[in-house]
Amino acid sequence: MPRPKQRTPALRDRVLRAALAILADEGAGALTTRKVAAAAATSIPAVYELFGDKAGLVREVYFEGFRRLGGRFDELDHTDDPRADLLAVIASYRSFVRENSVLAGVMFSRPFADLDPSAKELGATSTVRKFIVGHVRRCIEAGVLASDATDVAHVVLALAQGLALQEAAGWLGTSKASVNRRWMLAFNATLDGLREAQPDARQRLVRSSPLHPCAPR
Amino acid sequence: MPRPKQRTPALRDRVLRAALAILADEGAGALTTRKVAAAAATSIPAVYELFGDKAGLVREVYFEGFRRLGGRFDELDHTDDPRADLLAVIASYRSFVRENSVLAGVMFSRPFADLDPSAKELGATSTVRKFIVGHVRRCIEAGVLASDATDVAHVVLALAQGLALQEAAGWLGTSKASVNRRWMLAFNATLDGLREAQPDARQRLVRSSPLHPCAPR
DNA sequence: CTTGATTCCGAAACAGTGTTCCGAATAGCA
DNA sequence: TGCTATTCGGAACACTGTTTCGGAATCAAG
Numbered sequence: 417m418p419r420p421k422q423r424t425p426a427l428r429d430r431v432l433r434a435a436l437a438i439l440a441d442e443g444a445g446a447l448t449t450r451k452v453a454a455a456a457a458t459s460i461p462a463v464y465e466l467f468g469d470k471a472g473l474v475r476e477v478y479f480e481g482f483r484r485l486g487g488r489f490d491e492l493d494h495t496d497d498p499r500a501d502l503l504a505v506i507a508s509y510r511s512f513v514r515e516n517s518v519l520a521g522v523m524f525s526r527p528f529a530d531l532d533p534s535a536k537e538l539g540a541t542s543t544v545r546k547f548i549v550g551h552v553r554r555c556i557e558a559g560v561l562a563s564d565a566t567d568v569a570h571v572v573l574a575l576a577q578g579l580a581l582q583e584a585a586g587w588l589g590t591s592k593a594s595v596n597r598r599w600m601l602a603f604n605a606t607l608d609g610l611r612e613a614q615p616d617a618r619q620r621l622v623r624s625s626p627l628h629p630c631a632p633r
Numbered sequence: 634m635p636r637p638k639q640r641t642p643a644l645r646d647r648v649l650r651a652a653l654a655i656l657a658d659e660g661a662g663a664l665t666t667r668k669v670a671a672a673a674a675t676s677i678p679a680v681y682e683l684f685g686d687k688a689g690l691v692r693e694v695y696f697e698g699f700r701r702l703g704g705r706f707d708e709l710d711h712t713d714d715p716r717a718d719l720l721a722v723i724a725s726y727r728s729f730v731r732e733n734s735v736l737a738g739v740m741f742s743r744p745f746a747d748l749d750p751s752a753k754e755l756g757a758t759s760t761v762r763k764f765i766v767g768h769v770r771r772c773i774e775a776g777v778l779a780s781d782a783t784d785v786a787h788v789v790l791a792l793a794q795g796l797a798l799q800e801a802a803g804w805l806g807t808s809k810a811s812v813n814r815r816w817m818l819a820f821n822a823t824l825d826g827l828r829e830a831q832p833d834a835r836q837r838l839v840r841s842s843p844l845h846p847c848a849p850r
Numbered sequence: 851c852t853t854g855a856t857t858c859c860g861a862a863a864c865a866g867t868g869t870t871c872c873g874a875a876t877a878g879c880a
Numbered sequence: 881t882g883c884t885a886t887t888c889g890g891a892a893c894a895c896t897g898t899t900t901c902g903g904a905a906t907c908a909a910g
Contacts, residue, residue, distance in 0.1 A: 679887075
């Protein structure tokens, strides 16, 4: 029987797409090499030829996830309100996590113990971080936020990640209203608190609480 | 040969302890039933007799993690500064995550796809949440924070979780100074922002950004 | 068109998991 | 002392990741 397609053109994409589909449809536990190969209408060794390893496949899924998230960010358009734009980015992040929950798990809370993120993997996340840093910088230039842009961006991203994690785990409550209320409360409070530069942050903290280097165990 | 110990007294504890040790020493990927049984100096079926399932074993590890975290919280003593006390709780949480990183991963970012948290599992986390709610309530009564205590507690916990996740992933930077700076910045800003009740949170957000029910995909 | 080398896929084989079955040894009780 | 019930141990299954090898399809040359 004739080979259905060409030699090795879009096979890699087909396998990657199949892996993402299985991940989204059946969860992380169902992502086996056999299933991926079957879904991509190819064989197991082909997967190994293309990705070397299952960890390699997962790594590519990881990259693809950040590409897709970055693609969503690029679709957002700017207005003249930097704070609203920043919140729109957060909302986009939130909806991405909601709609691709398993993929987000791979990206942010590594359900695969065999994925050992190296510098290269961390680099993939830098575009997302840089995007947020850019929006934060706009806010700072507009006087809506203060302090260092990178620091603030990390805080914002951490808050978004933590909230997304809690939402996915069902810890933020069952009703949509309470979940939304807590998202709003969190970002409004944090952005309000960041309106002015933290004046004596180091002093205040060292004085008032042990959030410094290594608290005694 | 005589059996070394009694029949079934501390065997369950021994197995659980062995699982925790393997988890801490060799990572989540090394937590196999065979290894646990060998480390506990028992047999594989004994593990299944005691926990029914590997998921059951992991679930007990999960519970034990929250028990230990709660134990740390109980060791903290109150001062007359509610805000400092709340920050001390956060610092304790942070050090717990740092010192038990793999266990924290099991508790908060489920690396085990086969652990399907039901209401019972969620209940185990409620003591931790209630503890934080209590501290937040003290802050509210002292006028240091405003708004609803439960809402604020969720925000605080989400922020702590997000920061811990980013710290564990190495996203907060490599130098201790920058990591600490970002923790301090985050909590100072958020707590400052929560000093007064968010006056028109709903209105402001609905007006200024799409952080509400379901943003269009 | 035939033929050959090359490249790739497919089935089967290995090691290591989670899980279970059955025999055997032990503890408690009469 | 003997019985019984319970629990532990070794060995067996099904399924995973991973590799190896044989064969088929592809392209180029004669």
